Amino acid sequence: MGCNRFQTDGMKFLDGEMTVEEKRVYEEHVGACDVCASELEDLGRIVKLTDELRLRPPDTEFWDSYWKSLYRRTERGGGFLLLLIGIAAVLAFAAYKAVTSPEFLTFKGLAIAAVILGLVVVFLSVVRERYHESKNDPYKEVEQ
Ligand SMILES: [Zn+2]
Numbered sequence: 001m002g003c004n005r006f007q008t009d010g011m012k013f014l015d016g017e018m019t020v021e022e023k024r025v026y027e028e029h030v031g032a033c034d035v036c037a038s039e040l041e042d043l044g045r046i047v048k049l050t051d052e053l054r055l056r057p058p059d060t061e062f063w064d065s066y067w068k069s070l071y072r073r074t075e076r077g078g079g080f081l082l083l084l085i086g087i088a089a090v091l092a093f094a095a096y097k098a099v100t101s102p103e104f105l106t107f108k109g110l111a112i113a114a115v116i117l118g119l120v121v122v123f124l125s126v127v128r129e130r131y132h133e134s135k136n137d138p139y140k141e142v143e144q
Helices: 009-014 020-032 034-055 060-100 107-136
Strands: none
Touching: 009 020, 009 034, 020 034, 060 107
């Protein structure tokens, strides 16, 4: 028949969570009780196994998801970079056109130049903020 008295104590014992007195009583009991002796042996095997699992180097599944996540991040970062370059090119072209236009010093030309300048300022501020965020994102490395 099973022995209920010390059923949960094996784990406590192996985890080193027992007082000296508890330990003495438990060890004494295990010496006399076959049920607890074999239970302790089984637990010991499980504890050893989980310790080994914990110490095992990352397996292929881990690396698979690591590369996938790295690829996703690179893809997203690459897309964002292309977007930035495109917007910068369009803005630079528009600014160049506005400044070199014979109408530049007219009301219309200055209004357009002001709009372009405004877009450039907003663009730069967004880029700076985004860059700052990506540098300080605490979850960046955790993301999988
Ligand atoms: Zn027992």
